[in-house]
Amino acid sequence: MSENSPAIRFEGVTKRFGDFVAVDSLDLEIKSGEFFSLLGPSGCGKTTTLRMVAGFEQPSEGRIFLEGEPVETVPPYRRNVNTVFQSYALFEHLSIEDNVAFGLKRRKVEKDEIRRRVAEALELVELHGRGGVRPRELSGGQKQRVALARALVNRPSVLLLDEPLGALDLKLRKQMQVELKGIQREVGITFLYVTHDQEEALAMSDRIAVMDRGLIRQCGTPEDIYEHPTEPFVAGFIGVSNLLPGVCENGGVRLAGGAVCEARVPADCTSGAEVQLSVRPEKIAIDEEIGEGMVTVEGTIVERVYVGTSTQVIVELAAGVRLMALEQNWLRARSDDRWEIGDRVKLGWQPEHALVLR
């Protein structure tokens, strides 16, 4: 086991279920100590990937290495990884303490040390003093903490998390995101995190791999993926994106409505090639907010949706070509004093915020 080998390495890993290809020749390295997320819609192969690392599924092709060692012959109970399941999967007949101690007991750790480490783990997830309680007496959030403690107490080389916050309500989920990230920083264990929630992935990860239909579409830091998506799928899946169909022209894109927008066109994009122009709603300025050097377009407001912190303004540039802009509500108590549906408005954005995708 070399010090510098990645925590997990996938080498051409493919997983088929009958004719269905769940994971398609996956090549990926996850660094030691990294918080790495697999992000994608359901059925994209992210959970299958995780289950192959845990050992619950065997790859149809390719190899997986844990800390440099191939693991295809290692059964789940001998892999130095632990999993936090979406359903928590706690042992209902055991107390919280015994749940957390389960892994250590299997590894024949000394009694005194078990007691010490269980107490430590419960402290880490802020459940100290509740060790004697049965799982059914806990709330969803607390159960999730127990599941986390039960996995972390074994000090695995990698912690696998399968949509661990999926069953919690929004507020608790946000709170747990912060805590999870904090815990990961504290223990320094590699986290492989599976989620379909892009906000969750952006908030916690060091790196994200966006998956779709068994393939990794893009892999990078949250900022990379949000600001510089390389494909329409990624731009559409991460956050909200306006995808406007158009054609490449020198130095810009001619939109379906006729307007030409200046944008950084990739070198291999010849004039006349069909592309999509992607602009994030929060980068779009409306009317008087438009600054110098911005690309501008004009359209009609067709819908306004008040969502609390901001108002989504949907503008139609030409028949069927719509853009969403965000109007921040920081100056107004109410937002309906500015435009009416049907008003003509100007929209503008910095050319570098418009991405040309194929």
Next chain:
Amino acid sequence: MSVDVARSPTTTRAEAPGAPSRPPKEFDRPRFLKLFTGVFFLFLFAPIVLVVLFSFNSSRSLQDFEGFSLRWYEQFFESESLRDSLIASIEIALITMLIATVLGTMLAYGLVRARTRWSDSFNVLMLIPLVTPEIVAGVSALLLFTQVGLELSVTTIVLAHITFSISYVTVVVRARLASLSLEVEEASMDLGATRWQTFRLVTLPALWPAVLAAGLLVFALSFDDFVLSFFTTGESPQPLPVRIWTQIRFGVRPTINAIGSFMLVVSVLSIGLALLIPRLFGRRESGLKVLLGREGA
């Protein structure tokens, strides 16, 4: 004023003036249902009550109750052959319970966890012993034992009983197992437990109430089984139900009432215990649901 759904509008109007205002019932159940249920339970329990009553009769009469006495119970327990039969019956029921529970649980585990394209067929096949007419099962068991050259004895009864009891256990345990998420077993293996350790430390503790309840059910079924025992029993000792039948051929004596009442108590106790089991485990679900395989997660 709300309208009573079950009654026709005309009657409502006719009753309305002067009639004392009763709170309308949500669904006015037809009266005859109550009567019907009452008659049903009367027919169900009256014979049993009579047997129990006359088992305490001081006279030989099966018509007139003349006074309280325990003489028929004394006769029952003092008769060596009856005592042997009782012991044989308990022995058969206990061994059947132990073996059928183990085998039935294993079968349930296989049916639920080893999902193959044959699973559905096996799930149906497994129910066959439950619907086979007992007389067919008895005759075929007898046929098999004589073919193989097995001498009829307590052993053959036990074998026959185990065969039909396994299905009961499987039905009850399978339902419980199906409600135990696979992730829980995966979590156990993930934490370093081998398959066997997982079964012993995680699966079995979750199944216990169902396994025990099924075992007691099997005990009760085996203890009072007549048809199968009749076909597979040896000369002596005969299990109690067969023994009663043999005795009745020489005339009905009040001892039968005592034996019957005693068997009733044993059966009711084991079923009652089976219903209580989940509560003894500190769980809130109902034992009836465990037995009927209808409990949730």
